[in-house]
Amino acid sequence: MRAVAVFPGTKEVGLIDVPEPVIERPTDVKLRMLEVGVCGTDREICGFHYGFPPEGQDHLVIGHEALGEVVGVGSGVTGFKVGDLAVLTVRRPCGEADCASCRVGRQDFCYSGRFTERGIKNRHGFMTEMVVDDEAYLIPVPKHLRDVAVMVEPLTIAEKALIEVWQIQKRLPWECPHAGHGGAPGDRFEAGVCHHALVLGAGPIGLLGAMAFRAAGFSTFVYSLEPAGSEKARLVESFESTYISAKDTPIDRLMDRIGTIDVVYEATGASRLSFEVLAQCGPNAAFVFSGVPGLRGPVEVNTDLLMRRMVLNNQVLLGTVNAGRDAFEAAIRDLEVFKKRWPDALRALRTGEFPIEQYREPLLGAAGIKNVITFG
Template sequence: MRALTVRPGEPKSLRVAELPDPEPRAGELLVRGLALGVCGTDKEIVAGDYGWAPPGEERLVLGHESLGRVLRAPAGSGFGEGDLVAGVVRRPDPVPCGACAHGEFDMCRNGRYTERGIKEHHGYGSELWTVEADYAARLDPSLERVGVLLEPTTVVAKAWEQIERIGDRSWFEPRRVLVTGAGPIGLLAALIGSQRGLDVHVLDRVTQGPKPRLVAELGATYHHEAADVVAARVQPDVVVEATGAGSVVYDVVEHTAAYGIVCLTGVSAAGRRIAVDFGAVNRELVLANDVVFGSVNANLRHYRLAAAALTRADPGWLERLITRRVPLQRAEEAFTAGDGDVKVVVTLSEDG
């Protein structure tokens, strides 16, 4: 089989390699890969900035945003031939910590987790892959063209779940949400916000291309002014921050409505410094009962929530979110940004 591989820590090591077909172990599904989503984490691994190969190996099979079709499933697994599935990314640490022991491995406390296609565990970027039945998520057959969006949707499904749990510390009836960043994570966060019946606002820098239209099709409002201006005007009850830009984070924290919740999903680049008056931030948080928290990854519960959200969504809108599909033999092209890119997908088979 062919697989998309990289040597972690070595720039320009991305290549499509011939590897032996995988043999499923007891309790595992054998899956034909259909499609693989490409995100910022993948680009960091390809650039040599991130990633770990499995112990004793030099190369890592890339890919954590998966979609495939079951070829073979063990009896009693709940899966059958032809099922559309995605593989869960993270595996709990072997110790395990308290969170992992309770199935909340997205909240691992000791960092000993592994991740498919990222950390010490081969990913889903191959024509064939295996996955434990307990770490496979079934998708509705109608999602064949867009089910590769499941993993990024799990990230925002978790974010919204955490927002609700924090809000439930007291009376909570949010009306306005501001999403900063109109990449895949931001747009999927806006999708779930619109499904919740909220007044959704999305902020991004671009004024051309598909992003403004995708936001409008959700019934949401698109903004491209400075973050402080937009946040001050919208006065959001909830902010989902998906840019990782320090100045944007500061501006939205400063301008939420009272009792506001800011969820940070974007990872900031190191080395960029901005002057911040932490005394003013502290005063704002305390006097307004505000909350700022970070959220990353997802557990099995969030995969179910994400699958339900995608099933409820307009399939045409989801299809338009995928702006470029690149065949496996030309996978390198997927790691170079193109004009108007939102989500780029590598197709692993002819029907992917």
């Protein structure tokens, strides 16, 4: 069967033939891949900046944003049947006896760092025609979400961030309304709507994240380089959020546009931008990093000012990576909300579909918001 693979040793990307996987264990599920999303990580792997083949092999089958249809189940599978739709989680446990996180299925918080990731690190991915994996790593998808479910995995990054923000902010009274956010005592608010969330970046992770924060009730703002009135700016406005262009509004004027900044969801991997925005956050704010910057050299930061502001304002700085089952389930619930509230915006995120034999264009050509590999 066909698969898209990278060969780090020879720096080649190609369509190869690999054996079709078979069900070997009672809890195995076999899926026919329907769609696999292409993201920045895939493109970095194809540029040989990242990605590691399984031990002893010279290639890595890529792809980690997957939607499949069940075509076979092992004798011990209880949660799936032939014809069901499923998405797959990405990270697999390290297997270390003393890793408390991996032992309980929370490998997104792995202590040892010796986890594997399908399509990324030491384990083949999903950009192939058939996949077999353990039932534990599959999440069922309702049939009516077939057209949008390939976006579950990229949405999980924001869902995990939201879960963590809600947990962290239990440290303080966070009810609405409160000082500096408008409203009068007794006013009725949608859950969280008095809180202001700023999303940095208008790529797929940022846009899906902005939709998630808006669906959670935040007044949501997206800050990016595209000019006001651009296609992405209009897209942001279409899901009841506010677009702010960096071309018009410098970082030190963000509070003039937003008011108090309660949460920042960073989705750029731009470290200088991020630390400059951190200095604009309000009292008790939570700042979430999700991007991974390249090692481009040192960035000058006024650490005294940042530390002073963070301490005196009870601010929290958080990094988040990968996602657990709870975030996948939340993403599926939110996609249902997005599809009802903002169907046109959700459709607009999907910018290109390519059969697997045309893999080079989405992986090596110009990037869209969300390009998708399909399987005929």
